[in-house]
Amino acid sequence: MATTADFKNGLVLQIDNQLWQITEFQHVKPGKGPAFVRTKIKNVLSGKTVDKTFNAGVKVETATVDRRDMTYLYNDGSDFVFMDGETYDQISVPPATIGDASRFLLESMPVQVAMHEGNPLYVELPVTVELEVTHTDPGLQGDRSTGGTKPATVETGAEISVPLFINTGDKLKVDSRDGSYLGRVNA
Numbered sequence: 001m002a003t004t005a006d007f008k009n010g011l012v013l014q015i016d017n018q019l020w021q022i023t024e025f026q027h028v029k030p031g032k033g034p035a036f037v038r039t040k041i042k043n044v045l046s047g048k049t050v051d052k053t054f055n056a057g058v059k060v061e062t063a064t065v066d067r068r069d070m071t072y073l074y075n076d077g078s079d080f081v082f083m084d085g086e087t088y089d090q091i092s093v094p095p096a097t098i099g100d101a102s103r104f105l106l107e108s109m110p111v112q113v114a115m116h117e118g119n120p121l122y123v124e125l126p127v128t129v130e131l132e133v134t135h136t137d138p139g140l141q142g143d144r145s146t147g148g149t150k151p152a153t154v155e156t157g158a159e160i161s162v163p164l165f166i167n168t169g170d171k172l173k174v175d176s177r178d179g180s181y182l183g184r185v186n187a
Contacts, residue, residue: 004037019044103158125176139164
């Protein structure tokens with residue numbers, strides 16, 4: 001059990017037999033009336049985000065979530081296989097649990113897998129990943145109709161928007177959360 005004073009981003013709460021992760025919270029002390037905590041919580045399994053308000057000092061049940069450092073090994077056709085670096089145990093995680101992050105998964109990539117009662121809840125990739133461009137059309141100088149960007153396919157098969165000067169074979173830094181281009185990696 002935790003009180004609203006213990007709230008922090010990433011804390012997983014158990015509400016109505018479902019797991020919810022706090023993504024944002026704000027303690028509010030209005031001039032009139034009791035204090036409260038305004039939160040944005042995300043359902044760990046479905047990904048649905050809702051706003052919820054808690055009265056200050058209310059006790060809330062927390063869930064024990066074990067975050068483990070693991071390495072992505074391979075995709076066996078239906079599931080993604082990860083290995084625990086300490087115990088060498090392998091777990092299979094369904095694509096629905098990983099979500100859009102699977103677009104940027106490379107073999108041997110270190111990730112964090114959150115587990116609750118032996119079940120994988122979600123997989124956190126590093127915020128930035130380095131990927132090689134496998135295909136992009138040459139950028140035409142003077143073509144500014146698209147804001148100076150063009151589509152590029154990276155080695156994982158994901159398509160991202162890159163500046164016109166990027167060529168096939170370039171290594172890029174990509175934000176794994178939204179797939180945005182962050183810069184080139186100097187070899």
